[in-house]
Amino acid sequence: MTVHGGGADGEFVLGVDSGGSGLRAALRVPPGSKAPRDPHASQGKDASRDRRLSDPVRSAEPVRTGPRGIDADHFLSQLLPMTEELLERAGGGRITAVAVGAAGLATLGDDLRATLPSALGRTLGVRRVALAADAVTAYAGALGDRPGAVVAAGTGLIALGTDLTAWHRADGWGHLLGDCGGGAWIGRAGLEAAMRAHDSRRGGSPALLARAEKLFGPLAGLPGQLYPRTDRPAVLASFAPEVAGCAAEDTVADGILRDAARHIAEAAQAVCPSTGACEVALTGGLLNLGEPLLAPLRAELAAQLPHARRVPAGGDPLDGALRIAVDLAADRLRLPQDTRMLTVHEEGDR
Structure with missing residues (x-):
């Protein structure tokens, strides 16, 4: 399946949050983009970096795990239709960067790291992909790129x-x-x-x-x-x-x-x-x-x-994925890269 935006020249970034209850995905308008601003987007202090384009789309099925960990093919089979829906809502356009936050990435992410960046390049035409543990996207959603500590407390x-x-x-x-x-x-x-x-x-x-x-x-x-x-x-x-x-x-x-x-x-x-x-x-x-x-x-x-x-958390893990994607597209990502916690893949690396 190949997803290409059409009918508009807007540029977006895609954020994805993958956890025990399934996938969530949303688009954001990077600062300076030609895309129209969504009237329901955030008007807060950091609104230029917090502009979700419409509500997230969701899948109810968690991504499967297999012998190589998180199943990249199953991940893509859910994400690509969701991305197509998001682009249709936006009236078309193209995605310049993707950030994925996935539960279990640190220990079960080998298949995602090996497969996802090139697959997203083929299907979405995206040149920059960040893969992050869900704790990293929780951090980015809560504190952005400021030094500090975030505790994510739920079932675990x-x-x-x-x-x-x-x-x-x-x-x-x-x-x-x-x-x-x-x-x-x-x-x-x-x-x-x-x-x-x-x-x-x-x-x-x-x-x-x-x-x-x-x-x-x-x-x-x-x-x-x-x-x-x-x-x-x-x-x-x-x-x-x-x-x-x-x-x-x-x-x-x-x-x-x-x-x-x-x-x-x-x-x-x-x-x-x-x-x-x-x-x-x-x-x-x-x-x-x-x-x-x-x-x-x-x-x-x-x-x-x-x-x-x-301090109060500024946002949730999906907000964190979107923020990482915005910073990746603008070549200003400050959060430290790590082979297990946060990796960046660019077109020339694949």
């Missing part, structure tokens, strides 16, 4: 920091080896406390036991429900809101969230640049747990990172 948890010379990562090792303080970690700790109460062991929480039985049924059957499932992290994380809901009245639940806050702050501290000012941004759905988590997290960040300044 990963922290990424940079002084603009190298990337520094902490955690993101999955629910069996890490992701400490993330949703699955909180949910697992809450369910352990429920099981302790079920057994009449110390450290149990009758309140969490009642909530777990309401959600999962009799807890003696919980191992049989949980262990065979391939989506165990998501199932564990589904109990995190129950832990937060108990925290105001239950010391065990409150202690779990305080421990989670400590782990999150430790991850941020581990990756924050050691010299100069450090901005810290937090992103991800775990923040929706609200004050039961955020109040101890503010205290932990103040204690562990007294020199840092917490």
Whole structure:
């Protein structure tokens, strides 16, 4: 399948966010482009670099993995029709740069790195492609190209920091080896406390036991429900809101969230640049747990990172991919390149 814009001479960049729930893609109008400005685009402080052209398009199917990791052919089979739809919405034009943020790229990205740049050159006529781990696009969406640290906290948890010379990562090792303080970690700790109460062991929480039985049924059957499932992290994380809901009245639940806050702050501290000012941004759905988590997290960040300044995240990972694509097209990408975290491929390299 070949996608070529037509009917307009506008230039766009394409940003792609690939994760556990599928693909999202959007176009952006680079500064100075001839393309008309979308009336619904951002009017904020950095509007010249935050102009999405219409809403993103989405696929509901996650990209498959195979013997070489993330399946590049499956990725392309989803992305190319989405790109064609975006160009049709824009009235035609051409794409000058693409940035892809993909979950698992650091360890499962060999096929994407080997296949995607040349394939996008053939099908889209694009000359510049950036391939990034989703933590990098989360960073770029949150802080742009400023030094600092970003913690992405959802079902799992990963922290990424940079002084603009190298990337520094902490955690993101999955629910069996890490992701400490993330949703699955909180949910697992809450369910352990429920099981302790079920057994009449110390450290149990009758309140969490009642909530777990309401959600999962009799807890003696919980191992049989949980262990065979391939989506165990998501199932564990589904109990995190129950832990937060108990925290105001239950010391065990409150202690779990305080421990989670400590782990999150430790991850941020581990990756924050050691010299100069450090901005810290937090992103991800775990923040929706609200004050039961955020109040101890503010205290932990103040204690562990007294020199840092917490700032709101400027955007999400798709915004980060778009920003990288804009900077790539303008030849001003400042984020450090790395063989696993962020690579740039130009036409002459293929």
